Amino acid sequence: MRRERLESMVDTPLLWLAMAGLALFIFVADTVTDLEIAVAVLHVAVVLISVWTGRPRTVLIVGLVCSILTVLSFFMTVRGDTEAGIANSGLSLLAIGATTYLAIRIELADLAVRRAEADLARISRITMLGELTASIAHEVSQPLAAIGASSNAALRWLSASPPNQAEAQHALKRIVEAAERAGEVVERVRRLVRRAPPSREPVDMVDVIDETLALMRGKLRANAIPLRTELLQGPLPVMGDRVQLQQVLLNFITNAIEATVETRQGDREITINTSSDDREVTIGVTDTGSGLSPQAMEHVFDPFFTTKEDGMGIGLAISRSIIEAHGGSIEAKAAAPRGSVFRFTLPLARGRKD
Numbered sequence: 001m002r003r004e005r006l007e008s009m010v011d012t013p014l015l016w017l018a019m020a021g022l023a024l025f026i027f028v029a030d031t032v033t034d035l036e037i038a039v040a041v042l043h044v045a046v047v048l049i050s051v052w053t054g055r056p057r058t059v060l061i062v063g064l065v066c067s068i069l070t071v072l073s074f075f076m077t078v079r080g081d082t083e084a085g086i087a088n089s090g091l092s093l094l095a096i097g098a099t100t101y102l103a104i105r106i107e108l109a110d111l112a113v114r115r116a117e118a119d120l121a122r123i124s125r126i127t128m129l130g131e132l133t134a135s136i137a138h139e140v141s142q143p144l145a146a147i148g149a150s151s152n153a154a155l156r157w158l159s160a161s162p163p164n165q166a167e168a169q170h171a172l173k174r175i176v177e178a179a180e181r182a183g184e185v186v187e188r189v190r191r192l193v194r195r196a197p198p199s200r201e202p203v204d205m206v207d208v209i210d211e212t213l214a215l216m217r218g219k220l221r222a223n224a225i226p227l228r229t230e231l232l233q234g235p236l237p238v239m240g241d242r243v244q245l246q247q248v249l250l251n252f253i254t255n256a257i258e259a260t261v262e263t264r265q266g267d268r269e270i271t272i273n274t275s276s277d278d279r280e281v282t283i284g285v286t287d288t289g290s291g292l293s294p295q296a297m298e299h300v301f302d303p304f305f306t307t308k309e310d311g312m313g314i315g316l317a318i319s320r321s322i323i324e325a326h327g328g329s330i331e332a333k334a335a336a337p338r339g340s341v342f343r344f345t346l347p348l349a350r351g352r353k354d
Contacts, residue, residue: 015049015052015053018049019046019049019050019062022045022046022049023043023046023062023065023066023069026039026040026042026043026046026069027040027069027072027073029042030069030070030073030077031073031076031077032077037088038088038089038091038092039092040066040069040070040073040088040089040092040093040096041088041091041092041095041096043066043067043069043070043092043095043096044095044096044099046062046066047059047062047063047066047096047099047100047103048099048103050062050063050103051103051106051107054107054110054111055107056104056107056108056111059100059103059104059107060100060104062100063096063097063099063100063103064100066096067093067096067097070089070092070093070096071089071093073089074086074089140182140185140186143178143179143181143182143185144178144182146174146175146178147175147178147179147182150171150172150174150175150178151171151175153167153168153171154168154171154172154175157171184214185214185215199241199242200239200240200241201239201240201241201242202237202238202239202349203237203238203239203240203241203242203245204235204236204237205236205237205238205245205274205281205283205346206231206232206234206235206236206274207242208242208245208246208249209231209249209272209274209283211246212246212249212250212253213227213229213253213272215250216250216253216254216257219254219257220257220270223257223260223261223268224265224268225257225260225261225268225269225270226268226269226270227269227270227271227272228269228270228271228272229271229272229273230271230272230273230274231272231273231274232274232275232276236274236276236281236348237348237349238281238326238346238347238348238349239326239347239349240326240346241322241326244322244325244326245322245326245346247318247319247322248319248322248323248330248344249283249285251315251316251318251319252285252319252342253270253272253285254315255287255315255316255342256270256285256286256287256289256340256342257270257287258289259287259289259290259291259339259340260287260288260289260339261289262289262290263288263289263290267288268288269287269288270285270286270287270288271284271285271286271287272284272285272286273286276348278348279347279348280328280345280346280347280348281345281346281348282343282344282345283343283344283346284341284342284343285341285342285343286335286339286340286341286342287335287339287340288335288338288339289338289339289340290338290339291334291335291338291339291340292332292334292340297332297333297334297340300316300332301316301317301319301320301330301332302317303317304317316332316342319344323344323345323346326346327346327347328344328345328346328347329344329345330342330343330344330345331343331344
């Protein structure tokens, strides 16, 4: 189980209650037990539990609290040999300190790895946007052209004698709508390239699919690839990071376009479908390209594995990392009669409501 999923399960008040209860139990047991028994060394278990939070500062605080409880227990203990008590307390403090130090070092190293993965994912998004430049420019140029046409129409209606205010008002409304569409495209691009830590919030996968297709329509049209959608009605809510999930879909659709464009024009088609039950939702992208060999299919999600001459081999590896971090699964298989199917499954945030 990946750390991100584990954190979402244990980062609750119940975890903190369990840690406090265990620390208190060890403190009481250490206080009422003869000091010849180094009971306080069990505080190491509390420190190790705190590692599950994924926060180095929390580990440090827990280690300090356990050390204070150990010292306090030594002074509150009225029975047993003092010299043995000092030795056992010292041994316990050493074990707690060493465990805390090592846990913090491991957490900091893990944090550095997560940041490196985030930077790599961002680089992948920027590289992908470079490939989508023509598509994005097309999506922005359409509302800009509509703004120009509607502006000229509004001027003509206002210049008429007498001015036609009703038609001019309609033209101005069209200008506002077109400006909003252009702003939405720009905002999608900004979300993809901005540097921000992953978030966990309710995300409707229907909206994620719509936003992704809005960025890809230009590239689909440029390559004369028909798009077929088989989408469920109603929201498909999951807990996750909208930008990361959109990146996975962008990777899937971009790869599908590159695979499909190699086939003759009449045979080109990409299908996006969704399916769901009470627990999870599955999103699939199917292409009619030449497909992958069984050997390539086994390694398609491996880092730096690619079948493209100019490929980096990180897009699908990052996609797998993102989906697994969201508690889901990802797979690729051959499609019938030809092509490939790439799909991922995510747990629903709650029961789906139609």
